[in-house]
Each structure stands twice: as structure tokens, then as C-alpha cells.
Amino acid sequence: MIEEKVYSSICPGCGLGCGLYIREKVEPTGDKTKPELSVDFRKNAPVNAGKLCRFGMNLPIYYGKIPNSKVKGKKSSLKEAVAAAAKALKAASKENMAFLSVGMSTNEEQLAFSALAKTFSCPVETGMEIYAAFPETVHKALGYGTGLEEIEASKQVFLFIDPYVSYPLVLRRVLKAKRKGAKVTAVGPKSLPLADENLSLEPAEYGKSLAPTQASILLSDLHPYSDPTQIKAILELAETSGAKLLFLRPFVNSKGATRLAKHTKQRSFEKLLKALEAGEIKTLFCLDSDLSELSLDPKRVKKALSNLDTLIVQASRSSPLTEFADIVIGAEPFYQKKGSVLNAEGRLLKTGGDSILGFKALAELAKALGKEGLDFAQVQKKAFSSFGLSETDEFKPEKAKPISCGNFELRAGFEKKEKPKNTKKEEQTQKAHFSYNFTPFMWQGLEDDCNFVELNIRLVQKLGLSKGGSLNLKTPDGETQMRFKVSALAEGVVLSEKKIKGLVLPRDEVELSR
Amino acid sequence: MPERPEPKAKAGVIKVGAKLIGWATDAKLREKGASGGLVTALLAAALKKGLVDKVLTLKKISEFEAVPVLTSEVEEVLQSGGSMHSVPVNLARYLPEGIGEQRIALPAKPCDARAVIERAKRNAVDLEKTFLIGLNCGGSIHPETTRKMLKTVYRLDPEEISGEEIVKGKLIFFTKDGKEHAISIDELEEKGLGRRENCRYCSVKIPINADLACGNWGVTGAFAGQGTFVEVRTEKGAKLLRNALEAGFAKVEPAEEKGIRVREKINRIMLKLSEKNRQEIFSPIEAKQGPERLKYFQKALENCIHCGACKAVCPVCTCGEDSKCTSYTSREDSYKISLFHLVRFLHLSDSCLGCGQCEDVCPAEIPLTRLYQCFATPVREAFDYMPGMSAQTPPYFALKLEKECGCQHHGLEKAGLEESSCAKEPEREGKREGQRQGQGGCC
Missing domain, CATH: 3.10.450 (Nuclear Transport Factor 2; Chain: A,)
Structure with missing residues (x-):
């Protein structure tokens, strides 16, 4: 008889944590380690009312990549992998170690990982160096959340994200606000159908061009590649107007991981990569964080990782990193985990499963390194209390708080380097400002059909591109052929959802030709 | 709950067409289940006595949440039940795919039963092995x-x-x-x-397409709130009911004439209201013609993010992932209107039930059911064919179309995407009337 188990879980695709069911079916004679999975709609979920985006709908593919525990390239048991990791960690020098977890694990795992890192006096890296750009007095405001319901109740919505491609479950809330009479202003290079006005503005222009009020809400996102100048401008706009502010987050537990981490000691992925290249890190332990997926240059990551003495990976799904790690601790998939995450709104959500395999592996490692007694219930309690909460409650997001940062400057080294706008016109070659239409590392592990860039019709005409053809995109790091799509974009802009080597911040300049 | 008189009716009164009042014999079940717990008793008895191998039911999580589960455990069936108007799922999609050996019983709102029948037409369900216990539905x-x-x-x-x-x-x-x-x-x-918008204009309130049609309309006198009105629609339905009586799970009484009249009256009133709501919702859209109509659809679909949820949840779509509509979901395309939906509008024009599942799961809040019904309603009216009401295939598949009639375009004309081109309108109308009366012929 076919056995079916239904998990009431959440989507790990982004920091919203949409509610859903995962149905796990095992045929009587089938392999129990490879169940047939399907996704089902949980209409009572307050975050998304059962609605899912493209990523959520494709979760069976994402979860289909089950990692095997491995030691030195050979398949092993979980126990053997944990023992090998303990041995490698004991032999490692604490001066040359790094622990990375960006927020794809539960709060409980994150704290156990922190306890393990602490035995080496190391912080857990989240890639959120952006915190270091701001004075500590601002950190609290960066962590504020508020319920998506606030969007519906707003009179004016300012979008600094494109909800058609990033955090799509925000789209319905904005549409509902609009139906109730709210005005929608989209700030960015692309014209959005739902917006009443579309403005392509530089952060320095926000103050004079945008006029939110206390009845407005500003929607942006905060991720490891966020532009500090833009975030500063949005914070100032919220503070001067009294508007509500919601920063969306790219990973399911971005917010939890960030709150549980020490903000001031964070490095960017680029700095981590440079430290790997310089041989300053010799042992790297990644918890559900694949640097090659997070980076814009997977080849460079692979090469840099070859400088390591030991790469330890604890993963809930297989990825490029699990292929070349020395030790892989294969944990349970996310939907099977028992634990919690803190979503972007500040709702403390249950992950839905009943397994603590991943947590136990980390507790076992911590014990081997001298940190005894990591009990799941106690660790959970500690995590909840650090959020000021006592239990999970999906129906309670954080209440919006007024932004009060006072006057501040970005710390040295984080100011935006303005690049001159292109005015030179050449036949069949055009320079354009490149921007991501999408947090480029959201929705990891899912191949999507985004191998194209977006241009406006005038740029297509200038380049003489033919319908159905492709273009040549030249970046400081090389050239690549890409297909293109005509979109309603501002002049001189090229947008992409695909990660492109060498292009990090918005308004990097690229050269386009036929 | 008051003591009940010993029922006068025995298993012999249970035959196709019978209208009865039934209830569960177990007092706890009567209290837990809605209207005397008959439906839960029927499902549990079917499983207990081996009439079916499994029951598809809703496992209650909270007052606003339940998960469809396929179970062979009688206890799990007994735990289900009760009024769940805030759980708008269509159960047809949860039946095992294909023609198998398993016999399955399920409680079915009219749209559940209609979807099961439509799936059976596409060989995705074996209707002979599926027992549909229909539930009256005024909406969810x-x-x-x-x-x-x-x-x-x-x-x-x-x-x-x-x-x-x-x-x-x-x-x-x-x-x-x-x-x-x-x-x-x-x-x-x-x-x-x-209620959900589609429920407000739904035109099937009593599931006469199921094996049994159950509900609390027409339960009068001492049985009010304590019993279920049940109409036996098929021999399979009679079997289900006899089985429950023989297993000692349920009892029945012939329904009173007054109750039968009350049930019909409620149904008439509900349908009249539905028709009024349908007019209110669809008349403004039907009034749009040509470019204005195209603009309406273009605007309505402009927020589609091509997540595919509407197709995945559709209970009558059995095409799978690699189908005609999914050829048009590339994000690289920059069509001014979603071709994915245009293909589906036509593809589902003979089978869309208006169950509302697509709209429920749409992350862009597109009024999808309304849009799909704009195409399905003209087809339904043109061919006098209601999907999911019987195992009959659509008449335009069963019959050969006359070449010169142009009637294959009739649905498109009605949908407003094609100008009327049929010169034989009166003749066609006559043939449609003939078909209604069972005389066959063209549409």
C-alpha cells in the first residue's frame, strides 16, 4: 500500500516563508529515501493564503536533490561524516577557520552552529557585511518587520523591488491596496503594470522626488549584495515621512540568522572569497550555504575552495558544493525539519517536520569540541527569547515601528562609487547600465528559464537586434551571448535575472552588441 | 440529542430514486458530524465492510483548515466530518491517478462530483470504482x-x-x-x-450527479438538525446506503412529502439567486465586444506571473506538465497577453466547472474563474451541455459536425472573439432544440 505523509511546512524560497503542504509518497516497493513529492496549497496560511509563486510550485524539483553523507568523496553514514568532521575540526587551526550560514537553516540549527563556531572563537558569517556599513544605532531599524497586511492598509505603496519576479507573494497585497484606492509608485528602471507611476531614480533623488506620508509603506529588500547607499536613502525617507518600512529578505531564515549573528563581524561574499584565495581560511564549514551558488562566479569559488585544507558542508539538499566538499553531512530536507524560522515580517514560523537530524549532528560536533549539552528544547527557547517571543505563531507578525535612526553617515568604504553615465553613441555597440531585476541568489537550486536580459525597444533598435536572436554582453570579466526580451525599461538600462560574472551592484556598466 | 423512534424503513426501501432521512446510529458521530452524521457513517461503513478499499476525506486541522487524506483506517474516517465551509478544496484531484484496482469512496460537493466525472472521461478515474456521496452545497x-x-x-x-x-x-x-x-x-x-465569487453563481446546488445526494435541506420536524436528507441517485448509491444499514452504522426513514417539497423549494430559490448573481457579474463583461473585450482580458491577465498554480490545481485538467498551454510560459516571451491562458480558455471551454480553485491559488489575484467561465458559459449554452453532470461526452465530440454549419465556431462567437458567421442560425437553433429532446443531430 502506498504510504503518504503530509507535512504542513513553509517554502524555503525566500524570506516570506509561504505556507504549503508537502505530500511525501512512498510506493510499497519503492526506495524510502527517494519519496515521490508533490506540493499542495495551504489556504489557511496567513502569509500567502495558499498561493505560491513559480519557486514554490517547483519545490518537488528542489527537494528532489537529496544529499548523501560523504567523507573524502566516498559515501558514508551520517555518523561517520560527523566523526570525520569532528576529527578535522579538532586538527584545524582556529586562526584559519570560517563558519558560513546565510539563513537557509532553522533558528535552532543556527544557534547550535554558533555554539560550535564559538568553541573556535569564530562568528557565524551570514554574508551581511552591509550591517558593517551602518552605525550600530541603525542596526535595529534594519531588522524591523511588519505584517504584509500593512501593505493592504496603506494609502500609498512605494516599491523598490519588482514583485513580479522578486517576492511575488507581495504582489497580491499591493494589488489589494490598489483596489482599495492606494497609489502605487514603482522606483526602478522597469515599468510595472500595477504601478500608477514608474520612476527611475538614483538614491540621491529619493528625498526630493518621493513624498511618502505616515499612511505609506516602503517595500525594499535587504540582502548580502544590497547597495548601502540605497538602503540609507530608504531609511531616511521612512524616518522623515513616518512611513512604514518593510525589508524583504532573500533566504527563508535570513532574518533569524541575522538577528542571531553578530552584525559587526560580517564579511561580504567577495571578502570571504578573497580570504579563501589568499589562503587565510584553511578550514571552511558551510551550513546550508553554497558559496558557488551565492557567488556570481562559481568557477572562481571552486578554484578558491581548492586552497582549503578541509571543506565541511552540512546540507539539506545536494548542490555544487556538496560535490566537491571533503566532508558532507547529509541532513534531512527542510520540510522534514523540526524547528523554526523568523520570516521577513517577523512571524516566528514552524518548519513543519519532526526530524532534528541536522540539529543533532551539529550538537554532536559541538560536544566533540567541548561544548556539552545542546538540547533542542533549550536551544529553541534561547532562540525564541532572543527574538522576544515565547512560541511560534504564524498569525502574529511584528508590529510596525517608526524608523528613528537620526543623522548618520555610511562608514568609510561603503559609499557608492558613482559611475559616469554613458553618452557616447556608437553604431551597433551600446553601453548600458546593468542591473539585476531580481536578488540574484534568491531561489537557489532551481533552474529557471532566465537566460535572457531585458532591454527597451529603442536599445533593441539601436543595436539592430532581430526578434528571436541574441546579443553579446561584454562585462569587465568577459563576454557572454544572451537572448533578450523587450520590456518597458528606462533608457540605457539592461536588466537580468540571471547571475552574470563580474556584475554585482546596480548600474555596473556593460557593453552590448549584436 | 433526543431518543429516536425505531425506524420503519428497512434496507428494502433503498432503491434508485428513493428519498430518505438518515442518521448515524452512533450518538458521538451524530454529535460530531453535521446533520446527524450520516455521511461519515456511510464512509466508515463502506470501509469497515470492505465495500471500498479507501476513503478520501478531510482530516481536520482547525476550524479553517483540513487536509485531504486517502485512508484505509475507519477511525480516521470517524474523526473527519463536520461542517467545513472554510475549506474550499476540490477532492477530485486527490484521487489516485489512472485506472487502478482500488475502490474509493468520498464525500463530494457538486463541483467535486463534476470534477470526478470529467476526470473519468479522460481515463484519470475509474467511475465504476468510485463512490460519490454527494453533499448539497450553497457555497464555500x-x-x-x-x-x-x-x-x-x-x-x-x-x-x-x-x-x-x-x-x-x-x-x-x-x-x-x-x-x-x-x-x-x-x-x-x-x-x-x-462566499467565493464562483459559489455565488454556481448552478448546481444538489449533487444529482453523485451516487447519493445528501444534505440538510428538507429535513423537517423532529429530525431538523438531527438527520440528513438523502436521495439515492444510482445503484452504487443504493449499495452504499444498504451497506451502512446492514453494518449497523446508519438508519433511515422515508422522507416526508413536505420535506421533499421544502428541499426542492430551497434549491429553486438558491438557483434563482445564483442566476441573479451570474447576471450581475457577467453582464458587464458580455456587453464588451471586439477590441474593448480584448482589452478587458488583456488587463485582467496583465499581472500573471506564470507560476502554473492554476493549472496544477485545476481538477479537470489531466494533461500533465508537458501540454499545449505550458509551451507558452517562457519568461523570455513578451506577448502583450498571456498565451498560456488563451490556450487554456479554449482548452477548458468544454470542461471548466467554475469550481474556483484556480482563482483561490492565484498569487496575482486574477479573477481566473470568471475569465474561464466567459468562455465556458457560451459553449455550455450553445451545446446545451453541462460538464461533469453525466458520463456523456460533449455532443460536439460525439457527433459529426456539418461542414457548412460553422457551429464549431459558435462558442467563439459567443465568447465575443469571432463575429457571427453562421448563415443557418434558425436551422442550427432548431437542431439544438432537437438535441435537447434526445433526437440527436448537429449542435
């Missing part, structure tokens, strides 16, 4: 709406709700302190709350 409510109306209209904390019921046009919530809170559905719907 999205749980997000339920929570909103509880907070804003009833002024109640959703966590304090212990049960709900719809009686005489009122939605009644029971709170944990034992109190009842009733508000008329009309009042709720005036506030933009209440």
Missing part, C-alpha cells in the same frame, strides 16, 4: 475571508471559534463559550466578504 468561503469577516464583522477572535454552520441563509459561528453568532450571508457579501 476562503479561510482568509473567514478570518477577516470574523475580525471585522463578527468582532470575534478566530481562535475562539469552535464550529460553524449555515442555516436559513445565515452563517453561524459557535464560540468556545457556547454562544452562537449569526449574520446573514447577503449582508456579508454586501461587504465584499462571504
Whole structure:
């Protein structure tokens, strides 16, 4: 008889944590380690009312990549992998170690990982160096959340994200606000159908061009590649107007991981990569964080990782990193985990499963390194209390708080380097400002059909591109052929959802030709 | 619950066409299940006595949430049941795919039963092995709406709700302190709350397409609130009922004439209201023609993010992932209107039930059911064919079309995407009338 188990879980695709069911079916004679999975709609979920985006709908593919525990390239048991990791960690020098977890694990795992890192006096890296750009007095405001319901109740919505491609479950809330009479202003290079006005503005222009009020809400996102100048401008706009502010987050537990981490000691992925290249890190332990997926240059990551003495990976799904790690601790998939995450709104959500395999592996490692007694219930309690909460409650997001940062400057080294706008016109070659239409590392592990860039019709005409053809995109790091799509974009802009080597911040300049 | 008289009816009265009042023999089940717990008793008895191998039912999580489960455990079936107007799922999609050996029983709202029948036409379900216990349905409510109306209209904390019921046009919530809170559905719907839009214009309230049609309409006198009116629609239905009686799980009484009349009257009133709602919703769209109509669809679909949820949830779509519509979901395309939906509008024009599942799961809040019905309704009217009401295939598949008639375009004309081109309109109308009377012929 076919056995079916239904998990009431959440989507790990982004920091919203949409509610859903995962149905796990095992045929009587089938392999129990490879169940047939399907996704089902949980209409009572307050975050998304059962609605899912493209990523959520494709979760069976994402979860289909089950990692095997491995030691030195050979398949092993979980126990053997944990023992090998303990041995490698004991032999490692604490001066040359790094622990990375960006927020794809539960709060409980994150704290156990922190306890393990602490035995080496190391912080857990989240890639959120952006915190270091701001004075500590601002950190609290960066962590504020508020319920998506606030969007519906707003009179004016300012979008600094494109909800058609990033955090799509925000789209319905904005549409509902609009139906109730709210005005929608989209700030960015692309014209959005739902917006009443579309403005392509530089952060320095926000103050004079945008006029939110206390009845407005500003929607942006905060991720490891966020532009500090833009975030500063949005914070100032919220503070001067009294508007509500919601920063969306790219990973399911971005917010939890960030709150549980020490903000001031964070490095960017680029700095981590440079430290790997310089041989300053010799042992790297990644918890559900694949640097090659997070980076814009997977080849460079692979090469840099070859400088390591030991790469330890604890993963809930297989990825490029699990292929070349020395030790892989294969944990349970996310939907099977028992634990919690803190979503972007500040709702403390249950992950839905009943397994603590991943947590136990980390507790076992911590014990081997001298940190005894990591009990799941106690660790959970500690995590909840650090959020000021006592239990999970999906129906309670954080209440919006007024932004009060006072006057501040970005710390040295984080100011935006303005690049001159292109005015030179050449036949069949055009320079354009490149921007991501999408947090480029959201929705990891899912191949999507985004191998194209977006241009406006005038740029297509200038380049003489033919319908159905492709273009040549030249970046400081090389050239690549890409297909293109005509979109309603501002002049001189090229947008992409695909990660492109060498292009990090918005308004990097690229050269386009036929 | 009052003591019940020994029923006069025996298993012999159970035959196709019989109209009865039934209830569960188990007092706890009568209390837990809606209207005397008959449906739960029928499902449990079918499993217990081996009439079916499995039961597809809703496992209750909370007052606003239940998960469809396929079970062979009688106890699990007994735990299910009760009024669940805030759980708008269509169960047909949860039946095992394909023609198998398993016999399965399920409770089915009219749209569930219609979807099962449509799936059977596509060989995705074996109707002979599927036992449909139909449930009258006046509509369901999205749980997000339920929570909103509880907070804003009833002024109640959703966590304090212990049960709900719809009686005489009122939605009644029971709170944990034992109190009842009733508000008329009309009042709720005036506030933009209440039933899902598709339920407001649904034209099947009594599931006469199921093996049994059960509900609380027509349950009068001492049985009011304590029994279920059941109409035996098929021999399979009679088997289900006889089985429950023989297993000692249920008892029945012949329904009183008065009850039968009351049931028919309620149905008539509900259908009339549905028709009124249908006119209100669709007349403004039908009034749009040509470019204006195209613009309406273009605007309505502009927020589609091509997530594919509407197709995945559709209970009558059995095409799988690699189908005609999915050829048009590339994000690289920059069409001014979603070709994915245009293909589906046509593909589902003979089978869309208006069950509302697509709209429920749409992350862009597109009124999809309304849009799909804009194409399905003209086809239904043109061919006098209602999908999911019988195993009959659509008449335009069963019959050869006359070449010169042009009637294959009739649906498109009605949908407003094609100018009327049929010169033989009176002749065609005559043939349609003939078909209604069972004389065959062209559409």
C-alpha cells in the first residue's frame, strides 16, 4: 500500500516563508529515501493564503536533490561524516577557520552552529557585511518587520523591488491596496503594470522626488549584495515621512540568522572569497550555504575552495558544493525539519517536520569540541527569547515601528562609487547600465528559464537586434551571448535575472552588441 | 440529542430514486458530524465492510483548515466530518491517478462530483470504482475571508471559534463559550466578504450527479438538525446506503412529502439567486465586444506571473506538465497577453466547472474563474451541455459536425472573439432544440 505523509511546512524560497503542504509518497516497493513529492496549497496560511509563486510550485524539483553523507568523496553514514568532521575540526587551526550560514537553516540549527563556531572563537558569517556599513544605532531599524497586511492598509505603496519576479507573494497585497484606492509608485528602471507611476531614480533623488506620508509603506529588500547607499536613502525617507518600512529578505531564515549573528563581524561574499584565495581560511564549514551558488562566479569559488585544507558542508539538499566538499553531512530536507524560522515580517514560523537530524549532528560536533549539552528544547527557547517571543505563531507578525535612526553617515568604504553615465553613441555597440531585476541568489537550486536580459525597444533598435536572436554582453570579466526580451525599461538600462560574472551592484556598466 | 423512534424503513426501501432521512446510529458521530452524521457513517461503513478499499476525506486541522487524506483506517474516517465551509478544496484531484484496482469512496460537493466525472472521461478515474456521496452545497468561503469577516464583522477572535454552520441563509459561528453568532450571508457579501465569487453563481446546488445526494435541506420536524436528507441517485448509491444499514452504522426513514417539497423549494430559490448573481457579474463583461473585450482580458491577465498554480490545481485538467498551454510560459516571451491562458480558455471551454480553485491559488489575484467561465458559459449554452453532470461526452465530440454549419465556431462567437458567421442560425437553433429532446443531430 502506498504510504503518504503530509507535512504542513513553509517554502524555503525566500524570506516570506509561504505556507504549503508537502505530500511525501512512498510506493510499497519503492526506495524510502527517494519519496515521490508533490506540493499542495495551504489556504489557511496567513502569509500567502495558499498561493505560491513559480519557486514554490517547483519545490518537488528542489527537494528532489537529496544529499548523501560523504567523507573524502566516498559515501558514508551520517555518523561517520560527523566523526570525520569532528576529527578535522579538532586538527584545524582556529586562526584559519570560517563558519558560513546565510539563513537557509532553522533558528535552532543556527544557534547550535554558533555554539560550535564559538568553541573556535569564530562568528557565524551570514554574508551581511552591509550591517558593517551602518552605525550600530541603525542596526535595529534594519531588522524591523511588519505584517504584509500593512501593505493592504496603506494609502500609498512605494516599491523598490519588482514583485513580479522578486517576492511575488507581495504582489497580491499591493494589488489589494490598489483596489482599495492606494497609489502605487514603482522606483526602478522597469515599468510595472500595477504601478500608477514608474520612476527611475538614483538614491540621491529619493528625498526630493518621493513624498511618502505616515499612511505609506516602503517595500525594499535587504540582502548580502544590497547597495548601502540605497538602503540609507530608504531609511531616511521612512524616518522623515513616518512611513512604514518593510525589508524583504532573500533566504527563508535570513532574518533569524541575522538577528542571531553578530552584525559587526560580517564579511561580504567577495571578502570571504578573497580570504579563501589568499589562503587565510584553511578550514571552511558551510551550513546550508553554497558559496558557488551565492557567488556570481562559481568557477572562481571552486578554484578558491581548492586552497582549503578541509571543506565541511552540512546540507539539506545536494548542490555544487556538496560535490566537491571533503566532508558532507547529509541532513534531512527542510520540510522534514523540526524547528523554526523568523520570516521577513517577523512571524516566528514552524518548519513543519519532526526530524532534528541536522540539529543533532551539529550538537554532536559541538560536544566533540567541548561544548556539552545542546538540547533542542533549550536551544529553541534561547532562540525564541532572543527574538522576544515565547512560541511560534504564524498569525502574529511584528508590529510596525517608526524608523528613528537620526543623522548618520555610511562608514568609510561603503559609499557608492558613482559611475559616469554613458553618452557616447556608437553604431551597433551600446553601453548600458546593468542591473539585476531580481536578488540574484534568491531561489537557489532551481533552474529557471532566465537566460535572457531585458532591454527597451529603442536599445533593441539601436543595436539592430532581430526578434528571436541574441546579443553579446561584454562585462569587465568577459563576454557572454544572451537572448533578450523587450520590456518597458528606462533608457540605457539592461536588466537580468540571471547571475552574470563580474556584475554585482546596480548600474555596473556593460557593453552590448549584436 | 433526543431518543429516536425505531425506524420503519428497512434496507428494502433503498432503491434508485428513493428519498430518505438518515442518521448515524452512533450518538458521538451524530454529535460530531453535521446533520446527524450520516455521511461519515456511510464512509466508515463502506470501509469497515470492505465495500471500498479507501476513503478520501478531510482530516481536520482547525476550524479553517483540513487536509485531504486517502485512508484505509475507519477511525480516521470517524474523526473527519463536520461542517467545513472554510475549506474550499476540490477532492477530485486527490484521487489516485489512472485506472487502478482500488475502490474509493468520498464525500463530494457538486463541483467535486463534476470534477470526478470529467476526470473519468479522460481515463484519470475509474467511475465504476468510485463512490460519490454527494453533499448539497450553497457555497464555500476562503479561510482568509473567514478570518477577516470574523475580525471585522463578527468582532470575534478566530481562535475562539469552535464550529460553524449555515442555516436559513445565515452563517453561524459557535464560540468556545457556547454562544452562537449569526449574520446573514447577503449582508456579508454586501461587504465584499462571504462566499467565493464562483459559489455565488454556481448552478448546481444538489449533487444529482453523485451516487447519493445528501444534505440538510428538507429535513423537517423532529429530525431538523438531527438527520440528513438523502436521495439515492444510482445503484452504487443504493449499495452504499444498504451497506451502512446492514453494518449497523446508519438508519433511515422515508422522507416526508413536505420535506421533499421544502428541499426542492430551497434549491429553486438558491438557483434563482445564483442566476441573479451570474447576471450581475457577467453582464458587464458580455456587453464588451471586439477590441474593448480584448482589452478587458488583456488587463485582467496583465499581472500573471506564470507560476502554473492554476493549472496544477485545476481538477479537470489531466494533461500533465508537458501540454499545449505550458509551451507558452517562457519568461523570455513578451506577448502583450498571456498565451498560456488563451490556450487554456479554449482548452477548458468544454470542461471548466467554475469550481474556483484556480482563482483561490492565484498569487496575482486574477479573477481566473470568471475569465474561464466567459468562455465556458457560451459553449455550455450553445451545446446545451453541462460538464461533469453525466458520463456523456460533449455532443460536439460525439457527433459529426456539418461542414457548412460553422457551429464549431459558435462558442467563439459567443465568447465575443469571432463575429457571427453562421448563415443557418434558425436551422442550427432548431437542431439544438432537437438535441435537447434526445433526437440527436448537429449542435
